[in-house]
Amino acid sequence: MKENKYDQEVFFQKYSGMLRSQMGLAGAGEWRELQKLLPDFAGKRVLDLGCGYGWHCRYALEQGAASVLGTDLSEKMLEQARARNSGDGIIYRRAAMEDLDFPAGSFDVALSSLAFHYVRDFTPLAENIFCWLTDGGAFVFSVEHPVFTAQGSQEWFYGENGEIMHFPVDNYYIEGVRDAVFLGERVKKYHRTLTTYLDTLLRSGFRLERVVEPPPPEDMLDLPGMRDELRRPMMLLVSARKISD
């Protein structure tokens, strides 16, 4: 059974309080960098895997997408998506992304924001997405950075006086499940190496277009804890394209 932490009341309440839940894209530190990686949406059929509140779905529609399918495992997320980010052409569907099945060439754009680290196996998913895309189709996603997921706790290493010493990396090559702490709750996440993300895409036939580790935005550096985010990479943004040679 795939873990569905977001449908647990306490966790979901905490997630709902996050800036990115309250404010949408403007509250997500990585959004401005991710936005630069996005393709032209005009007339495109878009798939958003792990759509959460649906902010990216509505953005794609506003940018001219012909249709948007947002999928998520969490019913609570989809309730929020339907309430906050509905639109003519957006469909929200409850599903684990590992279970999805579409005819080849069903989409022009595949998106996923901070969801793949909940999925155990990346390779079959990447191969499916390659198949679901049309030739020339774009695949853009963000994930937690392998540096951030490797050791598991996702917490800084502190000195005797409670000061941050550094960020710990461990078991980097040991891929698989980690018991992370997120919003004070235990959450299962899957660590995989950078090689597994990038080399899998290349070997699946994708052409990489951009690889970006977004630093905290200059104008957010004075938010609590944000300056420390210069000390470790927390996210990885990738854009790729299906181009048959």
Add this chain to the structure above:
Amino acid sequence: MKENKYDQEVFFQKYSGMLRSQMGLAGAGEWRELQKLLPDFAGKRVLDLGCGYGWHCRYALEQGAASVLGTDLSEKMLEQARARNSGDGIIYRRAAMEDLDFPAGSFDVALSSLAFHYVRDFTPLAENIFCWLTDGGAFVFSVEHPVFTAQGSQEWFYGENGEIMHFPVDNYYIEGVRDAVFLGERVKKYHRTLTTYLDTLLRSGFRLERVVEPPPPEDMLDLPGMRDELRRPMMLLVSARKISD
């Protein structure tokens, strides 16, 4: 002035004692993975930046390269290269790679093994290499992994009883010089992010072909300290190609 640690007697003596200096490619843990990323050398003009003892130069020649130019800043390295890895078609030249200048399209293959982390600016170098390569030309290199170079000491974080706790990452987004300890000596190295390596290549016009973080080889795991190398990524291998669309 570019630092040339390898021409300092004590450091060079220590480097000479390393397995990779004594045994060449067979003594380098990453060689078998790097080898998979190399192109067909038959009839090719090859440039090796920071060639060291010249092991890769001789390998390229043995694989059928038409000519090989190995460059290094260290005279001691080049003495070793000439003594151990000479061959008809190999030329060794003393130069800092930042100072090299060739006509466009001078080479079919550019190689570099564990040398770029001694260079301050990667972007102009990547742009030069793009220019020096013919269309379709291959660029394959290894560098110390950004996780390994970020904090600077390149040393594990130890617990009270001297046991390895984890590997420390710090100042990841603060690129630039680090005072590393290598073979017990202080050496200047340059940290840069993964973004700077990969995204610079993509934006310079290269197409990425492979991105690999080589884990320690199975049959070397019983060498001293090798099993711990499953806990952190130490190297990054990249192959790219200049392909005009």
